[in-house]
Amino acid sequence: MEKKKNIRMKKLLSITTITALVLGLAGCKKDSAFLDVNPTTFLTTDQVFSDPNLVLTVLADLYNRQEDISSLDGNSNDPGWRSFADFSESFPSENGSSYLVQRTGWGYGQWSIDWGTAYTYVREVNLFLERDSASTQLADADKKRFYAEGRFLRAMYYFELAKRYGGVPLITHSLTLTKDVSSIQYPRAKESDIYDFVISEAEAIKGDLPADPATKSRASRAAAVAMECRAALYAGSIAKYGATTAAVSLPGGEVGIDASKANDYYTKSLNAAKEIIAGTDGAYGLYNNGGDPSDNYANLFLDKASIETIYFEDFKTGGKTHGFTTNDQPYSFSDEGGDAGRLDPSLNLVNQYEKLDNTFAPLATVDGSNKPIYYTNEDDIFAGRDARLAGTVLLPNRQFKGKTVDIWAGYVLADGSIFTSDEAGHTKALPGTTVPVQVVGIDGPVNGLELRTQSGFYIRKYLDPTTGSGRRGQGSTVAFIRYRFAEILLNAAEASFELGHPDDAATYMNLVRARAGLTTPLVAGDITFDRVVHERRIELAFEGHILFDMKRWRLAHKRWDGAPTTMADVRSNLGVATQHSTQPWGLWPYKVYNPADPATNGKWIFKETLPALATGYNKFLFGNYYSQISDNAIAANPKLVRQPNQ
Amino acid sequence: MKISYKYFLGVLALASAVACKKDNYSAPSSMLTGHLLYNSDTIQVERNQVPFQIYQYGFGKVGPIGSTFAQDGSFSEVLFNGTYKIIIPNGQGPFMWKQTAAGNPDTVNVQLKGNQNVDLQVTPYYMVRNANITVSGGTASATCKLEKIITDANAKDVERVSLYVNKDQFASGGDNIAKMDLPAASITDMNNISLSVAVPAMTPAQNYVYARIGVKIAGLEDMIFSPLVKISF
Numbered sequence: 001m002e003k004k005k006n007i008r009m010k011k012l013l014s015i016t017t018i019t020a021l022v023l024g025l026a027g028c029k030k031d032s033a034f035l036d037v038n039p040t041t042f043l044t045t046d047q048v049f050s051d052p053n054l055v056l057t058v059l060a061d062l063y064n065r066q067e068d069i070s071s072l073d074g075n076s077n078d079p080g081w082r083s084f085a086d087f088s089e090s091f092p093s094e095n096g097s098s099y100l101v102q103r104t105g106w107g108y109g110q111w112s113i114d115w116g117t118a119y120t121y122v123r124e125v126n127l128f129l130e131r132d133s134a135s136t137q138l139a140d141a142d143k144k145r146f147y148a149e150g151r152f153l154r155a156m157y158y159f160e161l162a163k164r165y166g167g168v169p170l171i172t173h174s175l176t177l178t179k180d181v182s183s184i185q186y187p188r189a190k191e192s193d194i195y196d197f198v199i200s201e202a203e204a205i206k207g208d209l210p211a212d213p214a215t216k217s218r219a220s221r222a223a224a225v226a227m228e229c230r231a232a233l234y235a236g237s238i239a240k241y242g243a244t245t246a247a248v249s250l251p252g253g254e255v256g257i258d259a260s261k262a263n264d265y266y267t268k269s270l271n272a273a274k275e276i277i278a279g280t281d282g283a284y285g286l287y288n289n290g291g292d293p294s295d296n297y298a299n300l301f302l303d304k305a306s307i308e309t310i311y312f313e314d315f316k317t318g319g320k321t322h323g324f325t326t327n328d329q330p331y332s333f334s335d336e337g338g339d340a341g342r343l344d345p346s347l348n349l350v351n352q353y354e355k356l357d358n359t360f361a362p363l364a365t366v367d368g369s370n371k372p373i374y375y376t377n378e379d380d381i382f383a384g385r386d387a388r389l390a391g392t393v394l395l396p397n398r399q400f401k402g403k404t405v406d407i408w409a410g411y412v413l414a415d416g417s418i419f420t421s422d423e424a425g426h427t428k429a430l431p432g433t434t435v436p437v438q439v440v441g442i443d444g445p446v447n448g449l450e451l452r453t454q455s456g457f458y459i460r461k462y463l464d465p466t467t468g469s470g471r472r473g474q475g476s477t478v479a480f481i482r483y484r485f486a487e488i489l490l491n492a493a494e495a496s497f498e499l500g501h502p503d504d505a506a507t508y509m510n511l512v513r514a515r516a517g518l519t520t521p522l523v524a525g526d527i528t529f530d531r532v533v534h535e536r537r538i539e540l541a542f543e544g545h546i547l548f549d550m551k552r553w554r555l556a557h558k559r560w561d562g563a564p565t566t567m568a569d570v571r572s573n574l575g576v577a578t579q580h581s582t583q584p585w586g587l588w589p590y591k592v593y594n595p596a597d598p599a600t601n602g603k604w605i606f607k608e609t610l611p612a613l614a615t616g617y618n619k620f621l622f623g624n625y626y627s628q629i630s631d632n633a634i635a636a637n638p639k640l641v642r643q644p645n646q
Numbered sequence: 647m648k649i650s651y652k653y654f655l656g657v658l659a660l661a662s663a664v665a666c667k668k669d670n671y672s673a674p675s676s677m678l679t680g681h682l683l684y685n686s687d688t689i690q691v692e693r694n695q696v697p698f699q700i701y702q703y704g705f706g707k708v709g710p711i712g713s714t715f716a717q718d719g720s721f722s723e724v725l726f727n728g729t730y731k732i733i734i735p736n737g738q739g740p741f742m743w744k745q746t747a748a749g750n751p752d753t754v755n756v757q758l759k760g761n762q763n764v765d766l767q768v769t770p771y772y773m774v775r776n777a778n779i780t781v782s783g784g785t786a787s788a789t790c791k792l793e794k795i796i797t798d799a800n801a802k803d804v805e806r807v808s809l810y811v812n813k814d815q816f817a818s819g820g821d822n823i824a825k826m827d828l829p830a831a832s833i834t835d836m837n838n839i840s841l842s843v844a845v846p847a848m849t850p851a852q853n854y855v856y857a858r859i860g861v862k863i864a865g866l867e868d869m870i871f872s873p874l875v876k877i878s879f
Contacts, residue, residue, distance in 0.1 A: 104694075104820055246865065247737045247865060247866070247867075251749060557867065561819075562819050562820045563819050563820065563825075564820070617820055619820060621695075621867055622737060622867050623735075623737075623738075631707070631708075631709030631710065632707070632709070634708070634709070635706075635707040635708050635709055638708070642735075644736065644737055645735065645736065645737035645738060645867075646735055
């Protein structure tokens with residue numbers, strides 16, 4: 001009995017001990033040791049901000065989501081090519097995009113960035129900056145550079161917002177939602193506040209960014225200063241020319257800048273430009289490798305090591321590529337069957353290229369008595385022009401990828417009638433013959449026939465000569481240049497001109513023009529406002545400048561005035577800033593068939609032609625100067641004031 | 647497996663019973679119509695260019711119902727019965743719209759109950775008076791008089807007077823087959839303005855055109871017009 005009890009006691013003791021031991025062992029471990037498991041599918045903020053390579057991936061995402069009005073890859077709504085195809089500078093040769101030339105104006109919401117998307121981006125950059133500065137693991141040098149890059153991206157984004165909306169709420173830290181929603185409802189800042197912010201941010205961060213011309217896809221010192229230079233120029237011109245359109249302003253300054261600030265902004269722009277020109281920010285210069293100036297100009301957009309490029313959006317095989325070449329290559333030697341020819345520069349633009357003696361003249365199609373002029377070679381009509389014409393536009397009878405484009409609209413017979421076909425490259429027997437011959441170019445133009453040129457021209461800028469670049473699967477890796485040295489020179493020229501130094505303006509402008517083969521220098525007396533406007537239109541054609549330039553000079557409602565464009569309009573007022581241009585005209589070459597007259601038979605004549613699809617016209621309203629802030633955004637934040645004239 | 651059709655029948659009966667019930671608002675049916683008026687004269691504008699906004703409060707969001715006036719200055723909207731406010735945004739139209747002391751467009755309140763006509767009184771900068779347009783010998787000729795209505799500190803100058811001729815009933819800067827612009831500098835007498843333009847050949851041929859005279863006022867983008875006339879010849 002006694003023994004049994006003992007055994008039982010022992011048993012009890014051992015069970016208790018073991019239980020206690022087990023419990024004790026388990027209890028020794030803290031809850032967190034086994035409850036907190038590191039996730040295997042994502043990295044925590046602390047982990048990311050402890051490794052510079054991981055921080056760079058976060059930054060890469062922010063770089064990738066920058067806003068451009070025109071870009072080579074574009075987005076699903078606006079594929080790359082179409083973002084360049086408006087304002088009558090080109091004709092869209094794709095049936096689904098005919099609306100670009102058939103509408104009679106733009107909606108007030110045009111060119112806006114979705115408000116939610118915009119402030120999501122701003123918030124993410126703000127969070128990035130806060131996390132970067134809170135990080136304890138990063139080396140100081142890395143931390144500083146990342147911080148400066150984040151601020152650069154944020155300033156760039158606010159600049160893009162200001163171009164579209166004027167003053168917007170300036171949020172420079174991440175917001176936290178509390179019960180009181182009104183605490184995160186910010187009113188719009190003044191338009192000048194946003195430009196001041198961009199300028200002061202650039203000044204503040206430039207010292208922390210590398211002054212290295214090889215850094216092109218990430219922020220560099222020169223990129224920050226170039227942004228400052230452009231922003232100050234925009235602000236200066238809005239201040240100066242905004243006075244001419246008093247209706248486009250708001251009493252609170254959310255839209256419009258006081259005219260008295262103009263000179264201050266122009267001075268800032270000029271100083272920023274001088275800093276880059278002097279080489280303080282790195283050894284940049286004009287891309288000039290000799291040879292044919294047209295080829296040189298075209299190559300500047302293809303050569304990624306160009307000393308002219310300050311900041312670009314890069315593309316890479318195996319990473320991100322774009323379909324610009326696929327969409328816009330000449331039809332007759334397209335890498336991809338039916339994909340070609342969408343972006344066709346207009347005669348409105350082509351006529352603007354000067355002759356080599358710095359004078360303007362329309363391409364000569366008729367003589368003084370309205371008789372057609374006969375040319376021996378198809379491209380003779382373009383001889384003696386600014387080399388940037390052939391560098392920007394792929395002209396008839398010129399080459400791309402070693403092949404000649406076949407652009408001609410048909411035969412013109414002895415009686416002046418046209419003998420052609422509605423099918424590109426079609427063969428028919430000419431009158432009086434029996435052997436079928438080709439009667440129209442394989443590359444067009446035929447009215448309404450998409451994917452071939454309908455204006456008589458193809459785009460050359462950005463067109464990638466790499467083998468296979470026109471294939472959909474491969475794509476092109478040509479970079480989209482956001483800031484380049486030539487623009488800095490033109491900024492300097494404009495600021496100098498506005499500050500009353502036309503002699504300096506001529507010096508800066510002549511550098512850009514000499515590279516383009518215009519060797520007769522301009523003198524101070526030649527520099528007018530029209531010249532400034534003209535030079536930017538030509539040098540920076542198809543680079544995403546035209547809309548914002550026309551807006552800041554308050555010229556948009558004059559150039560795109562809603563009246564149809566006549567042939568006389570296309571031929572006259574060349575180089576005049578207010579020349580109206582509302583419909584994209586074309587220049588169609590015809591081959592003469594007149595065996596009875598050997599003097600003209602086989603020669604070429606040209607006819608200015610308005611493509612049949614261009615039934616609309618550009619009409620820019622006062623309400624278009626600043627894009628509409630959506631009613632949803634205003635409903636969510638009643639502190640946002642509406643844009644003027646909307 | 648034996649399928650029991652009685653259940654299907656039951657479900658069908660239930661579904662049809664539910665679907666019978668109206669579960670939606672009836673469509674709006676009250677017609678709000680009106681004209682832009684100066685005293686008793688209608689203001690003629692360019693189609694689709696002069697907007698107005700209608701607000702209805704009490705439904706959370708505060709966005710406007712936006713639309714534009716027709717060429718003859720008329721508007722029409724089909725709405726639900728209720729209380730509405732109508733404005734014309736600042737800077738729109740060839741006229742002055744009443745403003746509040748803060749410089750915002752003043753509102754016209756409308757209690758909509760059934761069809762209703764609401765004319766909007768505005769003060770134009772100019773009116774085209776006594777417009778007379780004729781076509782003879784392939785030329786359209788017009789005479790008119792400009793009456794300056796606003797003469798105080800808000801007065802604006804004329805930028806140009808234009809004659810627009812079109813083959814359909816829309817005649818304006820964008821819609822025309824022939825036009826003549828007379829810049830302000832060439833106007834010597836506001837009471838006696840004459841314009842003329844050749845009427846081009848039309849395809850298919852027609853023996854009538856529409857025409858009207860427009861006045862562009864400096865600093866405003868919308869033009870004011872004379873009433874449209876159809877001229878047969």
